[in-house]
Each structure stands twice: as structure tokens, then as C-alpha cells.
Amino acid sequence: MVRNLKRKYLINKITLLDIYNYYGTPLSIYTSQKIRNVFVTASLCLTVYFASNMDAIRNNRIPRLGVNFSSATLVVGGVFVVKEAISYVLNLKKMASVFYIYRYILQEGIDNIRFKDVVEGVIKLEKEVHNRDLTGKDFRDIVNRNNLLLLLMMKKFPSIFRPTCSRFLLYILHSYIGKIENGPIEEINDEMRVISAAIFLLSPIISIFFILYYIVRIIEKSQNNVFYVFKKAHRPSFKYFMAKRNEYPHETRRKIQKGADYLNAFFLAKKRDCIARICSAVSFFLSCLVFLAVYLILKTVLVSNPNLNGILYQDIVLFGKTTNILYLSYFIGGMSCCLRCLSLDYASTSRRRMFIKWCVLMEQRELLKYSENRRRLATLMAKFFVPRIYLFLMEISSPFIVPFQLEKLRRRLERIHTTFNSTDIWEEYVGEIQSNRISILDL
Numbered sequence: 001m002v003r004n005l006k007r008k009y010l011i012n013k014i015t016l017l018d019i020y021n022y023y024g025t026p027l028s029i030y031t032s033q034k035i036r037n038v039f040v041t042a043s044l045c046l047t048v049y050f051a052s053n054m055d056a057i058r059n060n061r062i063p064r065l066g067v068n069f070s071s072a073t074l075v076v077g078g079v080f081v082v083k084e085a086i087s088y089v090l091n092l093k094k095m096a097s098v099f100y101i102y103r104y105i106l107q108e109g110i111d112n113i114r115f116k117d118v119v120e121g122v123i124k125l126e127k128e129v130h131n132r133d134l135t136g137k138d139f140r141d142i143v144n145r146n147n148l149l150l151l152l153m154m155k156k157f158p159s160i161f162r163p164t165c166s167r168f169l170l171y172i173l174h175s176y177i178g179k180i181e182n183g184p185i186e187e188i189n190d191e192m193r194v195i196s197a198a199i200f201l202l203s204p205i206i207s208i209f210f211i212l213y214y215i216v217r218i219i220e221k222s223q224n225n226v227f228y229v230f231k232k233a234h235r236p237s238f239k240y241f242m243a244k245r246n247e248y249p250h251e252t253r254r255k256i257q258k259g260a261d262y263l264n265a266f267f268l269a270k271k272r273d274c275i276a277r278i279c280s281a282v283s284f285f286l287s288c289l290v291f292l293a294v295y296l297i298l299k300t301v302l303v304s305n306p307n308l309n310g311i312l313y314q315d316i317v318l319f320g321k322t323t324n325i326l327y328l329s330y331f332i333g334g335m336s337c338c339l340r341c342l343s344l345d346y347a348s349t350s351r352r353r354m355f356i357k358w359c360v361l362m363e364q365r366e367l368l369k370y371s372e373n374r375r376r377l378a379t380l381m382a383k384f385f386v387p388r389i390y391l392f393l394m395e396i397s398s399p400f401i402v403p404f405q406l407e408k409l410r411r412r413l414e415r416i417h418t419t420f421n422s423t424d425i426w427e428e429y430v431g432e433i434q435s436n437r438i439s440i441l442d443l
Contacts, residue, residue, distance in 0.1 A: 045077030203399035262358040
């Protein structure tokens with residue numbers, strides 16, 4: 001039965017329409033958002049690049065790339081486009097894998113199935129087909145693309161691993177876990193030495209990429225909230241704690257993302273918060289600079305194109321006043337930019353109400369009984385939250401630390417392999433692998 005299910009998955013019987021129906025959010029919306037982000041970023045970067053090299057274009061010369069603002073804009077835009085493409089592919093692969101486990105393990109309607117039901121169904125299936133006793137924790141490890149050996153090793157790792165860095169490293173660890181069952185341990189040790197040396201040599205480049213990635217994230221998120229760099233994010237330990245609940249993983253991620261808005265409002269709702277006022281003033285000043293830069297770029301483009309200049313400066317009558325399209329767009333853009341930057345939520349948000357909403361969303365109702373003062377409450381909530389800049393600093397330093405951690409991992413793998421070979425458990429496990437029985441554990 002499991003063999004047929006896996007064959008159905010490998011021959012691509014799972015369509016994008018199935019994934020669309022399962023997740024509830026149309027895949028076309030997700031795709032259009034990615035296309036919009038790439039289009040807007042590419043348009044802005046190319047506009048800045050061509051506007052900065054207008055003289056060379058007028059003389060029919062190819063603009064040269066160098067250490068200047070326009071070239072830096074292209075580099076940042078390229079990093080953003082690559083990031084969007086990689087995240088799109090990874091998310092599609094993850095959705096297909098999770099959908100396969102959920103949809104085809106049980107035969108009932110997906111809307112009526114709870115995550116607890118899926119766990120019970122998989123445990124029952126493994127017991128009947130392969131006579132293996134699974135627990136709920138084992139299945140959660142499978143859904144999260146982990147296994148017991150990987151979790152055992154990751155518990156010994158420092159908390160230096162962050163989302164951007166850990167994807168690549170976890171991929172390496174998964175490949176080694178697959179090889180340790182059948183491959184010689186000496187070859188694995190040699191490969192890990194090469195990987196450690198390569199990461200150490202490339203660590204400056206990786207750190208620079210993380211810095212550019214962080215700048216791109218600031219640019220991307222600033223269109224919704226200019227306080228992105230000053231906001232806080234959930235600790236990885238809190239995400240791991242929330243993932244242990246009996247609910248679908250994508251529902252847990254949705255809760256955490258929504259809860260982040262409540263907690264940010266909770267921290268920004270302090271009375272006489274000077275930091276929030278200073279951030280608002282700085283963001284308003286920066287928005288004025290951006291608005292001025294856009295004005296200069298558009299003016300340069302209009303001077304070089306008389307036809308476009310005549311169209312945009314054509315007079316129109318609006319509310320009895322004579323104006324033109326260009327000035328009207330300046331006014332609307334400037335007003336929207338000021339309204340976004342002058343955020344006054346910190347002065348109008350109820351701190352207690354945001355705290356209650358977060359507790360209800362995260363099902364932390366026992367925290368609602370907390371009756372200490374504001375300072376103690378903020379200290380308690382800070383245990384779930386850390387500043388984004390802290391995560392950023394930890395992430396850009398991780399490439400310099402990871403090679404040494406991989407060396408510790410290599411020695412730990414060798415000890416685990418030696419321990420397994422010295423027990424009857426390892427021989428029994430090898431016998432099950434050689435029997436070529438396909439199981440949900442092999443996914």
C-alpha cells in the first residue's frame with residue numbers, strides 16, 4: 001500500500017490544483033505575489049541604473065559596471081530576485097511533500113481531518129504493514145523533514161543556526177544521514193572535512209550575501225512597515241515549542257506570523273516611548289529623501305523624452321484646480337509615503353488588549369492570569385521575542401562558526417556509527433533496510 005502511494009507521488013499524480021484545494025490559499029495568488037515582487041524590484045533597480053547612466057545611453061554607449069550606486073542597486077536587486085526564486089521552489093517542494101503525507105494517508109475528506117487523526121492513521125498503518133511502533137513525536141519529526149538521529153545531533157548544536165543559514169546546512173546533514181546507513185564512514189568524514197574547509201574559505205562571501213539579503217528584506221518590508229529593522233521576531237525555541245502541538249504545521253506558522261503583529265504592538269504600546277518617536281522621525285526624514293530621489297530620477301527621464309514630457313505635463317482640472325498628472329502623482333505619492341512613515345499606532349494601541357489577543361491566538365491562556373506589573377510582563381514576553389537585529393548579527397557570524405561545528409558533528413557521527421556497530425540494534429536495523437521494505441519512514 002505504501003509502495004503504491006510513493007509511486008503515485010513519484011509519477012507526479014499530485015497536481016498543483018490539489019495543493020491549491022488543500023491549502024485554502026490559491027497558489028495563483030502566491031505566484032502572483034512573487035512575480036509582483038520581482039517585477040517591482042527589477043523595475044526600480046533598472047530605473048535607477050538607466051537614470052544614473054543616461055549620458056552613456058544618449059551617446060549609444062553601453063553603461064559600465066563599477067563601484068557606484070547604480071551598480072550596487074543592480075547587485076541588491078539581483079540578490080532579491082534570486083532569493084524570491086529559491087524560496088518559491090522550496091515552498092512548492094515543501095507543499096507537495098506535506099500534501100502527500102496528509103492527503104493520501106487517510107481516505108476521508110481533508111477538511112474533516114485533524115492533525116491528530118493523521119498521526120493516529122500513520123501509526124496504525126506502520127503497525128499493520130511493517131509491525132513498527134511509532135509515536136506522535138516520531139511522526140512530527142517525519143513531517144518536519146527530520147528524524148531521530150538528526151534531532152539527536154541538533155540538540156548538541158548551538159543556537160547559531162538561523163533560517164537562512166540552516167536550510168543549506170540541514171540539507172548537508174540529511175544527505176550524510178542517508179549515507180551513514182550504507183556508506184563507509186571514512187568517505188563521509190573526508191567529505192565533511194571538504195565541506196568544512198569550503199564553508200570556512202567562503203565565509204566572508206556568505207556573510208556579505210547575508211548582509212545584502214538583510215538589506216533586501218528591509219526594502220521589501222518597508223513598504224508595509226518602516227519599523228521592520230526595529231521590530232522583534234520569535235525565538236527559534238518558541239517556534240519549536242509551538243510545532244509540538246497537534247495541528248497542521250502550516251497552521252502553526254500562520255499563527256506565529258499573525259502573533260508577531262500582536263506582540264510588536266504590545267512592545268510599541270508603551271507610554272512616553274521615546275524610541276518609537278525617534279524611529280518615526282527618522283523614517284519620515286528618510287522617506288523625504290527617497291521622495292526627493294524619485295523626483296530627480298523622473299525629472300531626468302522626462303527631459304530626455306519630449307513626447308512623454310508633453311503628456312505628463314498636460315493640464316487637467318481637478319476639484320476646480322488646474323494641475324497635471326505628474327504633480328498629482330507627486331502629491332499622492334508623497335501623502336501615502338508620509339502616512340506610512342508617521343505611524344502613530346504606538347500611542348493608540350491598548351497594551352493589555354494586544355497581550356490578550358496574542359495569548360488567545362497562541363492558546364497560552366494560563367498567561368492571562370498573570371497579574372504582575374507592566375515591567376515584569378514585558379520581561380516575561382521578551383523570553384519569546386528577540387530583536388531582529390540580534391538574529392541578523394548571529395546569522396552573519398554563523399559562517400565563521402559552522403565549520404568548527406561540522407568538525408564536532410563529524411566526530412559525533414563517527415562515535416554514533418561505532419556505537420551502532422557494537423550493538424544488536426544496528427544489525428537488526430541493517431536487516432530491515434536490506435529487506436527493501438518501503439515505509440513512511442523512508443520518505
